[in-house]
Amino acid sequence: MIKLKIEKEDFLHLLFPPRCPFCDEVLFHSLFAKGELICGECKHKLEYVREPACSRCGKPLEDERQEYCYDCGRKTFEYTQGKALWVYKGIVRDSLYRFKYHNRQEYAEYYSSELIREYGEWINKCNIQAVVPIPLSKKRLRQRGFNQAALVARKIGKKMNLPVFCDVLLRIKDTKAQKELNDEERKNNLKRAFKTRTNKVQLDHILLIDDIYTTGSTMNEAAKELKRAGVEKIYCLSVSIGRGY
């Protein structure tokens, strides 16, 4: 009798074949061999955040003489610096939507490997001691079943050998979707939305992870709370970001 030795990972691979995170087509080249987790067509369509970008939040800018985007030029942020991978539009926006609302948790693999390829060195330079995802409220977590930011954070932590703390920061207020609100409403919407589990967080440098960075209010409120608990510097990393001006 011939025994076929199938690794568990390969078996799962056949049951849930890898799909391109951007067009959702099955990646046949990755079925048996460890190939790229994106199709050739989408690879060329991705818009990566490149210089010139805002030195504070990382939004791509039009004018290279500008140091900060409009928002960062007039607001002070609690975090030290932020970086993001892709511009939030087109196939990136659709991909993040499926990731979050259609349970495409496997996309976190490609997101995280690209985040590390682009920003691994930056993460090392920032002397990060722990990775912390932007949390969801208990209610949201129950509805969705998983926290998309935590999926990305765990992969980054594993690949970069950094501890990931998913429960150091809590979301105590169930806020409305930020995209439905204007600037002023966003600020009030998030006021005291976060809380740390302990009064004193024994970490100096933390990397916050989120999927979408828009105005920065979410990252800012989370950073404010971590600083209140004694964290010295907070850095932010997002899968996608809007354009600055």
Ligand SMILES: [Zn+2]
């Ligand atoms: Zn594709």
Ligand SMILES: [Zn+2]
């Ligand atoms: Zn900015």
